Amino acid sequence: MFHLNNMLYTISANMEGWELFVNSLLPMISGAIKYTIPLTLISFVLGLLVALLTAMMRLSKSALIQAPAVIYVSAIRGTPLLVQLFIIFYGLPSLGLTIDPFPSAIIAFTLNVGAYASEIIRASILSISKGQWEAAFTIGMTKTTALKRIILPQAARVSVPPLSNSFISLVKDTSLASLILVAELFRKAQEIAARTYDFLLLYIEAALIYWVICFILSLAQTALEKRFDRYVAK
């Protein structure tokens, strides 16, 4: 951390063009590796767990179980992510609850992914034919076993494209964490730009790094789809 901060200061105000681009690359990539990527991965995994739980609650027959899930999804989808981030980081301290920037961002993004992905998971589960549940029941499975062994593995295949969308959106949404002081990729770009005034170059550089990350992710999506397609007629 100390070492990299020092490196930031080796970028002087009169650098420009290619030299500035090259010298900014390392601090930005380090911001991506230390914050952008972990923030994305942790929030996405936790978000999926929240989403699965929420989807199951929404698929429940009991209105009492459905209600909290419906309200949660509606509240998260109906309010801006930036406002949610600000409530958690700047708002909660007035209730005596102060959370550091990074965990604040994790909480906000997890809740966000949880709400959006729950709808994807719910739709994927509903897309699996009733006959699959029935076949599972006739070999003596309980609902939970049928879900785990028969329904979710098939629903997972259906949900890869829409969940990949959510994942890629999340990578880019983490740039909002710069506004609650998380030293991620875009905040690094802002810090350098604040000293060199070369906004266009540095923000395009940040954009390129996001693009590379997202491009790699879409390759991973294609590989995952291929793997899931092994049991589907071409």
Next chain:
Amino acid sequence: MFLSINGLAKSFGTNEVLKNIDVEVEKGEVLSIIGPSGSGKTTLLRCINALEHPDKGIFTFQDGFNLNFDNKISKQEILRLRRKSGMVFQSYNLFPHKTAFENVIEGPLIVQKRKKAEVKQLAENLLEKVGLKDKMNLYPYQLSGGQQQRVGIARALAMEPELMLFDEPTSALDPELIGEVLTVIRDLAKEDWTMVFVTHEIQFAGEVSDKVLFMDGGYIVEQGSPEEVLKSPKEKRTQQFLQRILNPS
């Protein structure tokens, strides 16, 4: 008596599909249910393993297990009822993400928690019995309809159920593939499996059944030996139905 069902009733909304019917299944017996579509025969079959939850009815099994659907039935009781029977579906319903072999081992391995080596042997034997040992590592989409249905039969047999239920097992098949499935079912009938069989294959029903049951409009109109019901039916509705089926033009 392996199973007696008394006063079975089931409605979907205002549509009464089963109207207070009684059914008895003997141990080792092959019981065929025939009748026009909408007569309630598939619903009757699906009530036997509670895929459709009966509105009313008392189930009494030979081993003393009984269920009265006038009362609230627990999940455990439903599970116990389901584990008595295996089912073969009209549309096969194989698990598409599992190979033929994996479809067959799923029940014994995951539900019955039997040993892997033992289950592997069992699955190989069953797939051999239905003539698909060489196809055991293929996914359902790589198999023909007849082959898929034979895997479906092996999957149901793998649970070693006391009762086998067949829901129009050949109705979704191309005509040239029906024979291979009927051959497998004919072999099971010879092996003293207790089977309930909903079918449109009247001739086949006559050949393998010990008892034939004709349903219409939610009632059992007539039942008896295949000779009685199929050759010399007493009821007018049975006569008309058989006439239509056997001379379609």
